């Protein structure tokens with residue numbers, strides 16, 4: 542069926558108008574008290590990863606971030622490759638927009654992340670030992686300095702432990718030696734003495750070889766006087782759930798005298814997700830919240846996105862998705878109500 546040039550034009554205009562309406566639409570308010578209100582009397586800050594494009598372009602997304610969360614983490618916008626794509630040329634616009642929005646909404650910002658082996662700029666690969674050391678110091682000095690007083694907590698290093706529990710053989714470890722971790726913390730402290738400095742790790746949510754290695758590392762950093770204030774556990778999980786040693790793991794880290802944060806919680810489902818999957822997911826979220834509430838040092842709980850329409854799981858893991866609290870239309874899933882109930886108890 543031919544629609545002709547005029548028909549095509551009408552169609553395009555209609556699509557553009559529909560998209561404009563969608564972007565300008567108000568969020569349908571979520572039922573009950575907001576997560577940030579529920580976290581407050583428990584002394585727990587509730588955060589989400591945010592994306593600058595959605596914050597800028599989608600009113601409903603922006604409203605929900607402001608209404609529901611007391612803390613935000615830029616999902617990608619502060620990573621090295623995005624912030625310093627060319628050596629010494631910093632692009633802060635995207636991250637600034639997030640930090641400014643957080644300021645207006647009375648939210649804390651978790652800075653993510655200074656030293657990470659993913660999403661690095663290409664130019665870094667060509668550097669030798671001395672060059673990489675200087676570039677790393679300068680990167681930390683400039684980025685942390687730029688956000689001095691506005692970023693409350695930094696994930697100074699991210700995923701430095703490998704899957705099998707040794708130090709990851711990242712370009713940093715390979716070229717600078719294991720001491721690059723301590724150096725990164727010292728550089729961050731110099732650049733903003735008031736920011737709290739965390740080490741953030743994946744797959745260390747319960748007691749296992751990876752968290753054992755992390756524990757040993759944090760203990761030795763503390764013992765050597767390295768300025769480290771906290772440990773972030775990412776908590777990307779699925780319906781296998783959170784291992785029963787989750788709380789014991791939090792407690793052993795707390796006993797080292799550091800604060801704890803759950804930094805990237807999500808619960809991936811196989812697609813299509815059934816109603817039973819969504820209920821099982823709600824139970825996993827409940828376990829995550831209760832575990833953090835059970836340990837006084839666990840002061841902050843961040844979800845890695847809050848809507849299935851904007852989640853790295855569906856974007857990067859084939860066959861998986863539906864990992865967050867709200868569906869793609871920003872309607873609450875059982876997981877959202879489970880988190881509310883767990884916070885209220």
Ligand code: XIL
Pocket residue numbers: 616617699743775805853857
């Ligand atoms: C992810 C983002 O969510 C994606 O948008 C991006 O494509 C890749 O990185 N652990 C981390 C995060 O510490 O920085 C990662 O974020 C998810 C895993």
